[in-house]
Amino acid sequence: MHYVSVEALGKSFGVKPLFENISFHVEEGDKIALVARNGSGKSTLLRILAGKETADSGTAWINKEVTVALFEQDPVFDEKGTILDNIFYHNHPVINAIREFEAISEEGDPDKLTDAIVKMDDLGAWDFDAKVKQILARLNIHHLNQAVNTLSGGQRKRVALAKTLIDIGFDHKHVLLIMDEPTNHLDVEMVEWLENYLDQQNVTLLLVTHDRYFLDAVSDEIWEIDGSELFVYKGDYQNYIEKKAARQESDAATIDKARNTYRKELEWMRKQPKARTTKSKSRQDNFYKVEAVAKQRIEDAQLELSMKMSRLGGKVIELKKVYKSFGEKPIMKGFDYTFKKGERIGVVGKNGVGKSTFLNMLQGLEPADSGKINIGETVIFGNYSQQGLVIKEDMRVIEFVKNIAESFPLASGGALSAAQFLQLFLFPPEQQYTYISKLSGGEKRRLHLLSILFRNPNFLILDEPTNDLDLPTLGVLENFLSEYPGCLLIVSHDRYFMDRLVDHLFVFEGEGVIRDFPGNYSQYRLWLKDKEEGEKETQPVKQEVKAAPVKEAEKKKMSYNEKREFEQLQKDIAKLEKEKETITEQMNDGSLPFDRLQQLSVRISEITGLLDEKELRWLELSEFNA
Known part of the structure; x- marks a missing residue:
């Protein structure tokens, strides 16, 4: 399916053109990374595609069936609203039910929570709520009733990312996801999770990122804006570097050839030929084309610089038994280190x-707090x-x-x-x-x-x-x-x-x-x-408890109370095993809200403990003769 068509697009700020005459197409399933120097208009181009800005020239067509989701470097929020208000901003029955359920879960009112659960059941909203829970947990977003104007820069970026990911997962068949530096302010675990998440989602992707491992993980082609041209490179970042170097080498050879031709043709032009034949007119036209090529500059972003650094003596920095805490939180406990040149x-x-x-x-x-830093x-x-x-x-x-x-x-x-x-x-x-x-x-x-x-x-x-x-x-x-x-x-x-x-x-x-x-x-x-993985393998495995073999003749008889206890234990064990099986099926369903999952997890731990106790007692009593 055809998603986007851009023809001869141009945009300037003042006299400075950001880009000119850019043309490209985006098809369903494309995973594209956009590369260009700062100030070349990458963010502006993304905003034009998302309908947030207009171009000075050219056209940008978006398929009517496509939903465009934009994640920006500087996200815009309803500053008076909460995290919850900003994430669930759609006016849709499912979204409204989830927003209400999450808000009541934060408040902890049991009566309201029951009504919210019924509404979630009626709308079949649990699957989407489970996805929401996963996104919020992975991006470390809690306290959903907190006002966004109290958040730090990093928290705002994570909330904006959650909002975007939740948006693309909601009731959209065809999504163009546009992301501008999505990995800023994310730790490595979050970045790796985002890589896997985007890989699993059925979205068409256009992003700008400086994280080259992330770029390789989520995209399969790289587009570079260089001057007024757009170059397409299939493959990963290393392939882009190699192909770009080959292109620049070819361009350099073309420019060198044009400069040699230009010097010869310039001498001919200066003679001001009087004859205005078709042949001389054609040669003049060709001269201006050669001149344009010859005067091109190839700007290579490579730097080799041997600096004369200020002299660094034998003693750099020495830390001896350094302690540091903030309140009850320790930062360093007796840290020792000597830096070397x-x-x-x-x-x-x-x-x-x-x-x-x-x-x-x-x-x-x-x-x-103590110790020495020399x-x-x-x-x-x-x-x-x-x-x-x-x-x-x-x-x-x-x-x-x-x-x-x-x-x-x-x-x-x-x-x-x-x-x-x-x-x-x-x-x-x-x-x-x-x-x-x-x-x-x-x-x-x-x-x-x-x-x-x-x-x-x-x-x-x-x-x-x-x-x-x-x-x-x-x-x-x-x-x-x-x-x-x-x-x-x-x-x-x-x-x-x-x-x-x-x-x-x-x-x-x-x-x-x-x-x-x-x-x-x-x-x-x-x-x-x-x-x-090694720690998981070395965890002690619970061994099945078996009764030691006892000769039939040596077994004692149960008392009346012990016999009743033995019979009750059999019933209790069967009941607990049935409950455990039911809870396990519920937890494997994947549609339960996070709070309910926590409750079931606690209950299944209690059941396991009770089963251990009752089975051990049953084994003890089974050694007696009935």
Whole structure:
């Protein structure tokens, strides 16, 4: 089925064209990742397809049978409403019943809950409610009556993602799911769950993401907007890199050939031939075509930069028996570590276990409760935090960088000017005089990162540096950091980024425990999986209790009360086994609400315990003669 047709689409902001003359088609079942530099209009293009913005030129046709669901980087909410209000915003009997049931479940009123359950039964809403429960649980969304205007940035993104996923699962036969950086603010477990969830859903997908493992997992082709053209690459990210390199090499050869031809034809044109024959007119027309090709520039996002780093002495950072807690919550318990020159360490762990506190303590921004943190005299920190770019007043990009330094020293003895350094980080000369307020969110992040690196630190701390950065910028950053001679400490949920750059990990396991894992992120995930499977295999298996063989002659006779107890036990055991079987069937049905599942889970544990006790007593009594 044909979903989308786009012909000659164009959009500009002021005099700057975001994209021009873009054409493409989307068919049912397509899984497409959209790649382009920040500021090239990726988010704008997605919003045009979702009907949130209009194009300046061209047409965008969406099949009337297709429902478009858009997940944006900056989600829009009803700020006065609760999480529940924002997630269940459709006015539909099933949605209304689920909204009512979830709200009453939070309140805990048993009478109202009974009525809500009856309504859910009548509408057959339990299957969809089970899917809703799974999404909310996996994205760690609780307290549904909380107002959205009290949520943190990360919580807002997760609520918006839940809202989108619930929307596509509701009564829609044909869905075009458009996602703009869906993995930002998600931990690795959430990202891996989202990969599996999208793979199982019958949706057509168009997304923008910087997470290359996620990109490979959920898409099967990559579209790149480069200038006014759109290039399509079938396959994974590695294939895209290889095919793009081949295309650029071919383009470079074409441009070189055109430049040679241009020099020859330019000499002919300057002679101003008097004859206006058909042949000379054709040659003039061809000259302008050759000129257009010859004057093209190929901008390659590769960076090789040998920096002259500020000298790092023998003593870097030393931590001795460091303790840190927030109230009753321990962050570090007697942590010891001595940093060495050139270390490349990843910091991982669930949100709230103290990763950011650890980074602040290293820089002397947060005191330890006890122990010592000794920082070498030659250490110069570069701290890229999630706070983002902070400027007192609006200024041009080049002015902002020059206020830090006029040039960047190189190991070869030379230096790069502020303008040259900006160009290496994908800020062309014409954009360097743009006001910072006019930059896109991703461009501001890139400028913030550049400003940290331009200060030439020898101990670099990067806290979630890949959020909102495009893939070309990530390529530049990774190339820079792979040659970086100083110490590198990275907090990131980007598995590809971590795998490429770090040698070992500090794993914050909670309760003040920090594990030093000798390997990269993917190796740690595999180790963790093997460990969990090993623990399951080594769990003690419950052995069947058997009565010891006793000679018939040695058996004692039951008393009257024991005989009655024995008969009652047989009835009780049969009744409990029947109840256990019934509950097991209910739990396997998959249509029960989460609260009911919890109740049944508790009951089945109670039944198992009672069965153990009664069966053991039955075995004891069975040794007697009736």
